[in-house]
């Protein structure tokens with residue numbers, strides 16, 4: 001039975017207090033008057049101070065809640081009738097998934113399933129004309145495709161799924177569920193698989209902010225294994241623009257790979273961070289630092305099952321929507337470093353609490369190589 005409910009002009013974002021989600025919400029409200037409902041569980045990775053600048057913006061409605069809580073999702077959908085949902089909510093750190101996979105299965109798999117079930121019920125209750133306008137965009141990762149050899153072509157939307165960590169396996173499961181809800185029920189879904197993001201508001205456990213903050217605090221820079229694992233890096237606002245583009249122009253049921261076309265080894269990334277910091281320090285002191293930040297680099301025990309290389313072929317999104325990344329790594333990394341140096345209060349806020357326990361758990365038993 002269909003009711004005569006109409007979709008409103010609003011979007012629901014889940015996980016909008018995390019790194020990419022908060023950047024997405026901030027950018028959205030800069031470019032659009034359309035309100036955003038932001039549902040976030042506020043785990044260790046969610047931080048309301050990332051949304052401080054829109055605290056009094058009536059276009060931002062924050063709701064503290066869990067994507068696995070069916071009642072809350074149902075109420076939100078009923079009350080706001082969003083025309084689209086963008087699902088960022090996830091446990092996102094590979095190392096944490098190795099130490100404790102439970103939360104990854106709970107949020108990334110079970111949570112996505114509950115969200116899908118409520119969205120399906122809501123969507124099936126819409127008149128047909130509204131059903132075709134609705135979108136559920138699920139944000140995922142290139143890690144679902146597994147690891148590449150040095151000469152392999154980059155991942156395309158046709159690459160087979162081959163996840164290697166509990167994190168990537170949980171994201172792969174969620175992608176499969178989203179795909180199945182399109183195939184079986186016709187839910188108008190979109191899936192985006194993106195490469196490594198960097199930029200403001202990233203929780204300091206991830207490679208780039210960890211290295212910046214360790215360096216300025218004169219702490220060792222812990223590079224796993226031989227430092228030659230390769231990642232493709234994308235500035236976060238480019239990712240946000242890609243998601244807006246896929247939401248507007250992507251074809252329901254399709255998958256879009258998003259990448260920065262910037263493949264580098266981890267050690268090259270750390271070297272770049274060190275040389276920018278050396279330069280900034282020299283500018284500040286009027287002379288070069290006696291020793292380079294590079295002296296802090298410490299090779300440590302590798303991550304178990306560490307994927308060697310990720311790379312993205314972003315040809316489909318370019319062909320179908322015209323999206324390409326705007327920021328180069330050279331400019332993006334400088335913006336990112338400056339942001340962290342200017343926002344040490346945000347860092348302090350987000351790393352209070354249990355973060356020190358995590359550092360001890362993850363790095364305490366790694367040996368120097």
Ligand code: NAD
Pocket residue numbers: 014015016017018019020021039040041042043044045046047065066067068087088089090091092093107111139140141142171193194195196197198203
């Ligand atoms: P993040 O860990 O910084 O943020 C995740 C957010 O989700 C946090 O605010 C957290 O509180 C919230 N959350 C966690 N569990 C929840 C639940 N059960 N219900 C509601 N909210 C919950 O992650 P991120 O780096 O911003 O990543 C966002 C999405 O993008 C994830 O789905 C991730 O898999 C994907 N992704 C990230 C990257 C990257 O480089 N960071 C790359 C590709 C894809």
Ligand code: TYD
Pocket residue numbers: 093094095196205206207208210222223224225229230231266303
């Ligand atoms: P990370 O930021 O955790 O992202 P992902 O594992 O999702 O790619 O790590 C990026 C790369 O940096 C990865 O190859 C692991 C490596 N790494 C280190 O060498 N040292 C560290 O302390 C961290 C956190 C990551």
